Amino acid sequence: MLKRSRGEKIFNVFNVTFFTIFAMMLLVPVLYVLKQSLDIERIGELSLSLFPRKFSLVFYQMIINDRAIYRTFLNSAYITVVGTALSVFLNAMGAYALARRDLPGNRFFIYYLVILPMLFSGGLIPTYLVVKSLGLIDKLAALIIPALVSGWNMALIRNYYWSIPPSLSESARIDGAEEFTVFFRIILPLSKPVIAAIALFTGVGFWNTFFSAVIYINSPQKYTFPVKLRELILVQYDMQRQFTEALQLRQMQGSGDDLLLASLTQEGLSGAIIVVSMLPIIIVYPYLQKYFTKGIMVGSLKG
Template sequence: MSFVLHKTKSDRVIDTFLYIFLTLFGLATLFPIYYVFVMSVTPIEVVLQKGGFVLFPTKITFEGFAAIFASKVLPQALKITVIVTIVGTAFNLIVTALTAYPLSRKQLPGKNIVLFLIVFTMLFSGGLIPLYLTVNATGLMDTIWALLIPGLITAFNVLIMKTFFDNLPDDLEEAAKVDGSGEFTTLFRIILPLSKPIMATLGLFYGVNHWNTYFAGIMYINNQDLKPIQVVLRNMLQAQNVSQELMVQNPALVQQLPPETMKMAAVVVTIVPVIAVYPFLQKYFVKGFLLGSVKG
């Protein structure tokens, strides 16, 4: 026997209002990204003809992208950021899983004390100066490890992953022990394959954080070859001479190119990878976050 739920007139009005509101909100969110892309591919003469505001470009040029990739600085910064994002996210997930899994076991001695110390770090920080002195004393300054080690683990993400592990059936671990599996075998062969939602969710958190890393780049890195892309982008946006800031190998390539076009092209290069990756993780995102936030 099936029941059909009929919506009342007021329900349909509310649904229509919500759809309209969410559509307008989505368009308002996407518009800045669209406008930056349009400005990056629109010739300067078209921009001047339109009074500095172009919504639908009549002509398209990719000279801005050619100019920034012909530079010495931005491709190197992009390379460093990609390495830090991939390697750093992998390290983050491994260390977070190795921390959260023992804390999810009921028989772990002193588990409550460790959890208290983890939560304590979320409420009180050691401060910026001790962090800088620690990085300096450990010899991480001006190395790529300065972009990886200080943020290797996040207390909030540990708690989310621990809660997800808490929701997994205890029978899985007991069956693994009966089969002679050790703790590491149980974690990497059984637990983690069942934890794709939370791994994808936290991987997105860690990955976006690494991609947008700026603070570590200005605090710990003086070597221009190790600067992440966000630091280079900020310097580029504030520079009076963009071609000089980027050390373009062929100045003639940007001689007639307005600085704003190159700046917009650099912004597009910075945001596109994150936007491109998110759709592949979206199906895991909500599920993993909810399962890792609420213990059933």
């Protein structure tokens, strides 16, 4: 190996330092929120430590005990499970038809389902009015059904189908198998890797459902978990504002501590919700990681 010059050594030190700092910038905020959620020692000296001073699970107990909060968790879990299962199944089936270049209208379906939806959309209000006229407003189904079809996922699955030797399905057809049988017995079992990958990505998407819930859901008991979190964040914002105003008016005696206490309690609860909403994603993350390089790379829409 060639000798490294001084400049390169300096660069290497700089580079490693840079990424170490970067990693800390990513980790510290999350660890701080984790600490806030586990700490009930609320008022005291400023502390940059990331360890809770008085460990407690009280904020997590608040989530479990508060029906208004854990219901939203269950709502998110419900749309994630049902939405992912339906979406993956329907897209995998649609992709099977898209993969058959020999079928008439194949190009048409590719434009209709994959390409045009990426270019044109009715926009917020027209889509809202359609969902409304179907009677889906304020129903969890409104968060699932409009989000089921994904042209992008269909394109990815279709590309995978192409890598399966056509002789397998051909021989089945010669033996008299129907298309459904070919799909369920041959294609689907051979496509487990791509199905798993798409399921994970779709699942993360449903778990993070926020925008459509803000638009279509009115009753708090049907909120998704992220919407509930947003509600708590707003309270937190309001407290921060009050706090800053109080600070400016120098009225910190007496009422100031109450406000600080309330604000910190709020932060502990938000922190706990943040941790709980990140948890499922962190759990599936190692599996996601296995797939996402491939997922991005096989993104060719050509065909």
